[in-house]
Amino acid sequence: MSRPPALDPLFRSLRSIKGVGPQLGALLNRFFGGEGDTIALDLLMHMPTGLVDRRRMVGIAMAPPGHTSTLRLHIDRHIAPPRGRASQPHRVFAHDQTGEILLVYFRAQGNWIEKLLPVGEERFVSGTVGIFNGVKQITHPDYVVDVADFETMPLVEPVYPLTHGLTTKALTKLVRATVETLPELPEWIVPERLEQFPWPTFREAMTKVHVPKEPSDSELWGAARMRLAYDEYLAGQLALLIVRSTLVAAKGISRSFTGEITGRVESALPFELTDSQQLAITIIREDLAKPTRMSRLLQGDVGAGKTVVALMAMAAVAEGGAQSALMAPTELLAAQHLRTIQPLAEKAGLTVALLTGKQPAAERRAVLEGIASGAVNIVLGTHALFQGAVEFADLGLVVVDEQHRFGVSQRLALTDKGRHADLLVMTATPIPRTLVLTHFGDMDVSVLRDKPRGRQPIDTAVLSIGEYDRVIARLRARIEQGAQAFWVTPLVEESEVLDVVSAEDRYAALRDVFGDQVALVHGRMSAAAKQEVMDRFKANEVKILVATTVIEVGVDVPNATIMIIEHAERFGLAQLHQLRGRVGRGAQRSACLLLYKEPLSETARARLETIRDTEDGFVIAERDLDLRGQGDLLGTRQSGMPGYHLAVADVHKHLLEYAHNDARSIWRSNPGLTGPHGEALRALLYLFRKDLALPLIRAG
Incomplete structure (x- = not known):
C-alpha cells in the first residue's frame, strides 16, 4: 500500500514553495541534512526551542531594557550617516506619550528606512530594548508594521535553532506556510488514551506549537507537545513490533536438549x-x-x-x-x-x-x-x-x-x-x-542483577587535583604492599593528539617518582604494542598503567585494585562506571579515586556524587538519563540509535510506557493494520519516517 494521498502536501520539496530559490533551497538541504531535497515535513518536525513574547505593550517609559517590547510610535525625524561614513548608523527618532526612543540601523543602503518609517506617521515597532548613553533604543527592530496591519505581526513567536545564513523570519514564514497545508488526519490514538489525556488533534497540536497564540501553547509540558511526543513514541514502538514480528514469526525451530x-x-x-x-x-x-x-x-x-x-x-x-x-x-x-x-x-x-x-x-x-x-x-x-x-x-x-x-x-x-x-x-x-x-x-x-560470588565492593572517593601530593604518597605505600593501579586520563575534546599529550604528561610525571614501574597505553599505539604493555601489566612486571579510555571495555587484571581517574569531571557517568569496573575483580578490596579540577559545574558534581554513592549500574544509568537526557546515554558509539525530534526524554519519558502498551494492544488486535484505524496508523508511520517497516506486514 502506498503513502496516503492526504499526506502529499507534506512530502513536496520546499523548492516548490514560493520564495524558496536555489540558494535558500541549498541552505535548507544542508541544514536538515537529508538525502535529496528537504521536504515540508522536515520543517514541521523542526521544533522551536523557545518563544519571543511581543504582547508587552507598556509604552517607552515602562519598557524594560534587555526585554522584547512592542511600541506604538510616532516617527519624528531621520539622521542618515554622512557620506563615506558607512560605519555610522542610520538613526530614527520617535516618541509616544510616555517618552522618547531611538531606532538604529547599521549598514542601511538606499532609502528603504525612510519608506518603512515615514516621518509624521505612526508605526508599531517590536524588538529588544537597549540603553546607549542614557537613551532607550532598539537596534534593528524585528518588526515594523503599519497601524492598519497590526494583525499581521506575530505577538507570540517561536524561536527555532538556525544555521549561518538562515534567518528567523525566513524560517518562520516557511513553517507557517507548511502548517497551513497540514491536512486534518484520521485519529490514530486509541479512544481510552484520549479520555485519559484530552489532547488536541495532530493538526491542532502542530498549529499550536508553530503558530502559538499564548506562550503556554508550545510549552514542553503543554497538551500540544505532549500529544506530539506520544505520537512519535507510538510510531517508534509500532515499527519495532512490526520488525519483531518479522524476526519472531513462527519460523523458528523448536529445539530439544539432552543436558x-x-x-x-x-x-x-x-x-x-x-x-x-x-x-x-x-x-x-x-x-x-x-x-x-x-x-x-x-x-x-x-x-x-x-x-x-x-x-x-x-x-x-x-x-x-x-x-x-x-x-x-x-x-x-x-x-x-x-x-x-x-x-x-x-x-x-x-x-x-x-x-x-x-x-x-x-x-x-x-x-x-x-x-x-x-x-x-x-x-x-x-x-x-x-x-x-x-x-x-x-x-x-x-x-x-x-x-x-x-x-x-x-x-x-x-x-x-x-x-x-x-x-x-x-x-x-x-x-x-x-x-x-x-x-x-x-x-x-x-x-x-547480582555480581559473581567473591566480587569485592569498591571504595570510591572524590578528591581535588590539589591533593596530588597526598595521592602520590598513598599510592607509593600501596604499591610497596604489592598493589597494582590504573591511572586514567581523559580524551580531551575527543582530540587524539591532545589525548596522548595529557596521558604522556602524566606518564612522565609518574616515572619521575616510580621509575620503570610505570607503563603507558593509548589509542594511537598499534594493537600489538598495546597488547604487549597489557601483558606486562597482567604479569605484574608493571605496577602502574597510565591509560586513556582504551581500557574501558574488557580488560581483566584481578591483581589491579586501584583505579585513579584524573579529570573525572570530563567523563560521562556510564564511562566512569565502566572504568571503575576494571578493579574489584580479585579477592582484595579495591579503591577508586576520582580526581577533579575546580571549578565543577552542577552536573559534573552530581555525576561524581552518583558514582561515589552507588555501584549499581542501573541506578547510575537512570541518573545519567536524568542528567544528560537520552541523546548520548550510550556514549559516543551510539550509531543506529533512533533520535527524537519531538519527544524530550526528561519531560516526556512517562509517555513512552503508554505508547509501548498501546502499540502492543493495537498489534495484538490488528496485526495487518487494516480498516480505518489501521490506515490512520499507517499515516502515522509515514509521518515519522517509519514506513520502512510497512512492507514487512504480512497481508492480514
Missing part, C-alpha cells in the same frame, strides 16, 4: 552460577524450545557474567546439533571471548573457532571449511561473520555482544544467515527501562 553438553560446561566452571545467571539460562532454554524465534536482550552490569550465560545457551543449541555464532564489536573483544570460552567449551567436547579479517588466508580457509561442514560448533568474530563468504552448516543461535552498535536493520541481516536462527543480544551498558523500550521494544529482556 549432556551443558552439564559438562557447568561442571568445568571454576565457580558456581549466580541466581540470576541460573534464571536467565532457564528462560533462554524455554525460548529455544519454542517454535518461534527467540529475540532476547541480556543486560548485565560490568562483571555480571553474561559471557557464561551465552556459552550455556550455545552449548544447549549444540545438543540439538546446531551451530552458534558470537559477534563482538572489535577483534580485540572477539579474541578475549575466545580466551574465556575456548577452555570451557573444549572440556565439554565443543569445537570453537575465531574468524577475523586479519587472519592468514590458509587459516581463514580452514575455519570457513569447518563452519560449512558443521565441524565447528561455535564461531567467534566481528560483523565479518555475516558477510557473503561465510556459509554455516546449520546456524541455530546468533549472540551479539554490545548491542547498541547494531541497529534494527543489522539485526534482520544477521539472522538471515540462519533462516531459523535465534537471537541473543548482550549489553554491559545498564540501560534504564525507558531506553530499553525505545531501542529494544522488539525484544524480551533478561537482567543479571
Whole structure:
C-alpha cells in the first residue's frame, strides 16, 4: 500500500514553495541534512526551542531594557550617516506619550528606512530594548508594521535553532506556510488514551506549537507537545513490533536438549552460577524450545557474567546439533571471548573457532571449511561473520555482544544467515527501562542483577587535583604492599593528539617518582604494542598503567585494585562506571579515586556524587538519563540509535510506557493494520519516517 494521498502536501520539496530559490533551497538541504531535497515535513518536525513574547505593550517609559517590547510610535525625524561614513548608523527618532526612543540601523543602503518609517506617521515597532548613553533604543527592530496591519505581526513567536545564513523570519514564514497545508488526519490514538489525556488533534497540536497564540501553547509540558511526543513514541514502538514480528514469526525451530553438553560446561566452571545467571539460562532454554524465534536482550552490569550465560545457551543449541555464532564489536573483544570460552567449551567436547579479517588466508580457509561442514560448533568474530563468504552448516543461535552498535536493520541481516536462527543480544551498558523500550521494544529482556560470588565492593572517593601530593604518597605505600593501579586520563575534546599529550604528561610525571614501574597505553599505539604493555601489566612486571579510555571495555587484571581517574569531571557517568569496573575483580578490596579540577559545574558534581554513592549500574544509568537526557546515554558509539525530534526524554519519558502498551494492544488486535484505524496508523508511520517497516506486514 502506498503513502496516503492526504499526506502529499507534506512530502513536496520546499523548492516548490514560493520564495524558496536555489540558494535558500541549498541552505535548507544542508541544514536538515537529508538525502535529496528537504521536504515540508522536515520543517514541521523542526521544533522551536523557545518563544519571543511581543504582547508587552507598556509604552517607552515602562519598557524594560534587555526585554522584547512592542511600541506604538510616532516617527519624528531621520539622521542618515554622512557620506563615506558607512560605519555610522542610520538613526530614527520617535516618541509616544510616555517618552522618547531611538531606532538604529547599521549598514542601511538606499532609502528603504525612510519608506518603512515615514516621518509624521505612526508605526508599531517590536524588538529588544537597549540603553546607549542614557537613551532607550532598539537596534534593528524585528518588526515594523503599519497601524492598519497590526494583525499581521506575530505577538507570540517561536524561536527555532538556525544555521549561518538562515534567518528567523525566513524560517518562520516557511513553517507557517507548511502548517497551513497540514491536512486534518484520521485519529490514530486509541479512544481510552484520549479520555485519559484530552489532547488536541495532530493538526491542532502542530498549529499550536508553530503558530502559538499564548506562550503556554508550545510549552514542553503543554497538551500540544505532549500529544506530539506520544505520537512519535507510538510510531517508534509500532515499527519495532512490526520488525519483531518479522524476526519472531513462527519460523523458528523448536529445539530439544539432552543436558549432556551443558552439564559438562557447568561442571568445568571454576565457580558456581549466580541466581540470576541460573534464571536467565532457564528462560533462554524455554525460548529455544519454542517454535518461534527467540529475540532476547541480556543486560548485565560490568562483571555480571553474561559471557557464561551465552556459552550455556550455545552449548544447549549444540545438543540439538546446531551451530552458534558470537559477534563482538572489535577483534580485540572477539579474541578475549575466545580466551574465556575456548577452555570451557573444549572440556565439554565443543569445537570453537575465531574468524577475523586479519587472519592468514590458509587459516581463514580452514575455519570457513569447518563452519560449512558443521565441524565447528561455535564461531567467534566481528560483523565479518555475516558477510557473503561465510556459509554455516546449520546456524541455530546468533549472540551479539554490545548491542547498541547494531541497529534494527543489522539485526534482520544477521539472522538471515540462519533462516531459523535465534537471537541473543548482550549489553554491559545498564540501560534504564525507558531506553530499553525505545531501542529494544522488539525484544524480551533478561537482567543479571547480582555480581559473581567473591566480587569485592569498591571504595570510591572524590578528591581535588590539589591533593596530588597526598595521592602520590598513598599510592607509593600501596604499591610497596604489592598493589597494582590504573591511572586514567581523559580524551580531551575527543582530540587524539591532545589525548596522548595529557596521558604522556602524566606518564612522565609518574616515572619521575616510580621509575620503570610505570607503563603507558593509548589509542594511537598499534594493537600489538598495546597488547604487549597489557601483558606486562597482567604479569605484574608493571605496577602502574597510565591509560586513556582504551581500557574501558574488557580488560581483566584481578591483581589491579586501584583505579585513579584524573579529570573525572570530563567523563560521562556510564564511562566512569565502566572504568571503575576494571578493579574489584580479585579477592582484595579495591579503591577508586576520582580526581577533579575546580571549578565543577552542577552536573559534573552530581555525576561524581552518583558514582561515589552507588555501584549499581542501573541506578547510575537512570541518573545519567536524568542528567544528560537520552541523546548520548550510550556514549559516543551510539550509531543506529533512533533520535527524537519531538519527544524530550526528561519531560516526556512517562509517555513512552503508554505508547509501548498501546502499540502492543493495537498489534495484538490488528496485526495487518487494516480498516480505518489501521490506515490512520499507517499515516502515522509515514509521518515519522517509519514506513520502512510497512512492507514487512504480512497481508492480514
